[in-house]
Amino acid sequence: MISYHLREGLRNISRNKLLAITATFIISISMMIFGIFLILFLNLNHLHQSWAERVQITVYLKEGAYESNLIEIIGKEKEVAEIFYTSKEKALIEFKKELGRDKDILDSIGNNPLPSSLDIILKKEHRTSESVEPLVRTLKRFQGVEEVHYGENWVRDLTALLKGLKITGLLLGSLLAFGVAFIISNTIKLTLYARQEEIEIMKLIGATRGFIRGPFLVEGALQGICGGALSILLLYGFYHIVAYAINSRFPGFHPDFLAPLLLIQICLSGLLLGFLGSFSSMERFLKM
Amino acid sequence: MVEMFHVSKYYDREVPALEDVSLKVDKGEFIFITGPSGAGKTTLLKLLFCGEKADAGQILIAGWDLDRLKKNSIPYLRRNIGIVFQDFKLLPNMTVLENIVFAMRVVGNSEKEIKKKALNVLKLVDLMHKADDYPLHLSGGEQQRVAIGRAVCNEPTILLADEPTGNLDTKSAVAIIDIFKDINSKGTTVLVATHNENLFLSSGRRVVILDRGRVTGEGLR
Ligand SMILES: Nc1ncnc2c1ncn2[C@@H]1O[C@H](COP(=O)(O)OP(=O)(O)OP(=O)(O)O)[C@@H](O)[C@H]1O
Ligand SMILES: [Mg+2]
Numbered sequence: 001m002i003s004y005h006l007r008e009g010l011r012n013i014s015r016n017k018l019l020a021i022t023a024t025f026i027i028s029i030s031m032m033i034f035g036i037f038l039i040l041f042l043n044l045n046h047l048h049q050s051w052a053e054r055v056q057i058t059v060y061l062k063e064g065a066y067e068s069n070l071i072e073i074i075g076k077e078k079e080v081a082e083i084f085y086t087s088k089e090k091a092l093i094e095f096k097k098e099l100g101r102d103k104d105i106l107d108s109i110g111n112n113p114l115p116s117s118l119d120i121i122l123k124k125e126h127r128t129s130e131s132v133e134p135l136v137r138t139l140k141r142f143q144g145v146e147e148v149h150y151g152e153n154w155v156r157d158l159t160a161l162l163k164g165l166k167i168t169g170l171l172l173g174s175l176l177a178f179g180v181a182f183i184i185s186n187t188i189k190l191t192l193y194a195r196q197e198e199i200e201i202m203k204l205i206g207a208t209r210g211f212i213r214g215p216f217l218v219e220g221a222l223q224g225i226c227g228g229a230l231s232i233l234l235l236y237g238f239y240h241i242v243a244y245a246i247n248s249r250f251p252g253f254h255p256d257f258l259a260p261l262l263l264i265q266i267c268l269s270g271l272l273l274g275f276l277g278s279f280s281s282m283e284r285f286l287k288m
Numbered sequence: 289m290v291e292m293f294h295v296s297k298y299y300d301r302e303v304p305a306l307e308d309v310s311l312k313v314d315k316g317e318f319i320f321i322t323g324p325s326g327a328g329k330t331t332l333l334k335l336l337f338c339g340e341k342a343d344a345g346q347i348l349i350a351g352w353d354l355d356r357l358k359k360n361s362i363p364y365l366r367r368n369i370g371i372v373f374q375d376f377k378l379l380p381n382m383t384v385l386e387n388i389v390f391a392m393r394v395v396g397n398s399e400k401e402i403k404k405k406a407l408n409v410l411k412l413v414d415l416m417h418k419a420d421d422y423p424l425h426l427s428g429g430e431q432q433r434v435a436i437g438r439a440v441c442n443e444p445t446i447l448l449a450d451e452p453t454g455n456l457d458t459k460s461a462v463a464i465i466d467i468f469k470d471i472n473s474k475g476t477t478v479l480v481a482t483h484n485e486n487l488f489l490s491s492g493r494r495v496v497i498l499d500r501g502r503v504t505g506e507g508l509r
Contacts, residue, residue: 004393105409197379198375201377203366204339204366205366205367205394205395205438205442206363206365206395207394208360208363208368209360210397286299
């Protein structure tokens with residue numbers, strides 16, 4: 001029975017190859033657009049995470065703050081693993097070391113302008129952007145804290161960007177998914193019209209709806225999964241070109257391709273969308 | 289086998305296509321339904337195979353009460369009913385054999401069964417020699433025989449034929465009726481709708497006359 005549906009589904013496709021190829025191609029382009037978006041998002045996310053893994057929070061203290069007190073309170077935060085205290089004096093010595101030959105500049109200032117600070121090391125499981133940002137907000141509220149540094153502006157920008165991208169991705173994804181289902185439902189409609197007579201006869205002979213539907217569902221699902229697979233090939237080509245360009249400008253930065261599981265999911269979602277698109281066409285057609 | 293009680297059918301018109309029609313057909317009977325054009329013959333057959341729904345009355349057929357029949361049971365009802373049309377309704381891109389095999393496959397016969405039965409069906413309608421021809425290369429009579437083969441290949445208990453000889457010459461028409469007789473003699477109930485009196489004159493069969501949607505006469509011919 002399955003072999004019947006498969007054979008008939010393939011026959012539907014081979015009857016109108018050009019239509020099927022065009023549809024598959026358009027589907028693969030839509031899915032590729034989403035794939036490009038996904039690659040961009042995942043790489044930025046990865047960048048963000050790898051930053052978070054190395055993150056170190058530095059808390060600068062106000063003049064005359066009680067560091068031992070602060071160390072105790074901060075130590076109670078669940079994310080914190082270790083705290084290192086740097087006194088004003090030590091900060092100055094280190095700064096001088098960094099300046100090397102130019103350290104004389106500091107002598108002319110006289111007073112030590114550097115604040116004392118606490119370097120906070122996070123527990124491994126909390127080295128994520130999701131943990132860092134709330135912690136920083138808490139730290140800022142403590143008495144005696146002048147400033148909290150935990151990375152640069154671009155990191156904060158990236159966090160915001162990622163949030164925006166997530167929403168855009170959802171919208172884009174659902175829009176393209178809808179588009180793919182629509183394309184497939186339309187190509188199926190055309191084969192349905194081509195086989196109208198046959199379907200009419202099948203109904204009169206006593207074919208069930210499921211039996212009549214089968215080949216068309218196969219046709220839609222095949223187009224969907226082929227579109228998905230083709231989009232992966234296109235994506236891979238695209239990825240190579242872009243990765244090469246990035247690498248020649250920023251050596252050492254290797255953008256990731258989509259994980260195998262994700263590739264399988266892309267194919268399967270193609271299959272599912274094809275199935276749904278075909279199903280919706282059939283429903284309307286069988287009602288007539 | 290078929291029972292109709294006070295059945296009426298109105299399309300969106302003032303004149304009913306069928307009005308208060310009651311009819312009983314026994315198992316194994318061979319009956320003709322006749323009447324002028326527009327009398328409601330086609331409509332009556334359509335009601336029997338659920339191609340249309342009656343607006344009033346009750347229809348029992350092959351043990352099914354059509355009023356209570358669920359939509360997804362219609363295919364199973366139709367497997368008990370073979371249908372033959374005036375215009376054959378064959379699939380032009382399939383050979384004679386394929387048209388018949390198609391009908392058997394559609395209702396879920398195994399390929400083994402299909403192979404075995406298909407040849408018997410071709411023998412029954414005398415088309416063994418045309419098995420691999422395409423319908424459009426056949427005469428009208430031959431095409432109708434393919435259609436009959438397709439209608440009976442799943443061994444229905446009832447055969448409905450709507451003007452089966454309408455497009456055929458006399459000789460072919462006689463051959464078609466002979467096949468119906470053959471099928472009927474094996475126990476299948478046969479209903480033929482036709483306005484062609486020659487098909488049933490001196491046939492000894494029961495004839496029901498319809499006119500403007502009403503049964504106006506009935507008797508043996
Ligand atoms: N689908 C339809 N929609 C509206 N009216 C219809 C429809 N089918 C049939 N009718 C009307 O119902 C009446 C009966 O038609 P029907 O086709 O049953 O007659 P018939 O006896 O088969 O005629 P003929 O011998 O010409 O085939 C006619 O008046 C016809 O115009
Ligand atoms: Mg008619």
